[in-house]
Structures are given as C-alpha cells and as structure tokens.
C-alpha cells in the first residue's frame with residue numbers, strides 16, 4: 001500500500017542479504033526517518049495549498065493578478081538565506097519554491113478564468 005512504510009519483513013528491500021546486519025539496521029532506521037519526513041512534507045504542502053487556494057479566491061474575486069513577482073522575489077531571497085543557515089543548497093531551495101509557486105499560479109489562473117466566465121443564466 002502506498003501509505004505504508006517499509007515493514008520489517010521488507011527490511012532493506014534490494015540490499016537485504018547483501019550487506020552486514022549493522023549496515024542494514026542503519027539503512028532501515030534512516031528509511032523510517034525518511035518516511036516520517038516525507039509524510040510531513042505532504043501535510044505541509046497540503047496546508048500551503050489550502051492557504052494559496054484561499055489567496056486565489058481573493059485574487060479572482062477582487063480582480064487581482066494571479067502572480068505577484070515582488071512577493072516571489074522577497075520569499076525566494078528569504079528562503080535562500082534560511083537554506084544557507086540550515087546547510088541546504090540555496091539553489092535547490094530556490095528551484096523547489098519556484099516549482100511550487102508555478103503550480104500555485106496555474107491554480108490562480110484557472111480560478112480567475114472560471115470566475116470570469118459568464119454564469120449559465122447570463123449567457124443569453
């Protein structure tokens with residue numbers, strides 16, 4: 001099942017039987033941690049998209065442009081500084097944020113387009 005992390009009998013997957021038990025133990029422990037981190041990322045992204053969905057509705061309702069490049073620049077500079085402090089590659093942080101923002105802008109554009117469509121009753 002996709003939401004089930006590795007079970008003990010699936011320990012190590014491809015490398016089980018090919019490495020020392022201590023190495024396998026560490027690999028399995030690190031994979032358990034990775035499973036938790038990936039789950040957290042999914043929850044965090046879900047919350048972020050809930051917030052941006054609401055922003056998209058506000059923008060569509062009040063005729064605001066889907067993208068705000070100045071806000072994006074400030075966010076990217078801020079996250080690059082945070083990434084450096086956290087020893088994460090700042091270029092990767094920038095690419096990751098841009099990937100998410102591009103998706104958000106697509107959602108905003110779709111909302112604006114659908115709110116600009118005349119309602120069925122108005123199409124006479």
Ligand SMILES: O=C(O)C(=O)C[C@]1(C(=O)O)C=C[C@@H](O)C=C1
Nearest residue numbers: 052055067068069071072101104
């Ligand atoms: O803050 C906004 O205005 C948003 O629409 C959110 C967001 C983002 O995902 O961070 C997305 C698009 C904008 O260009 C800027 C930022």
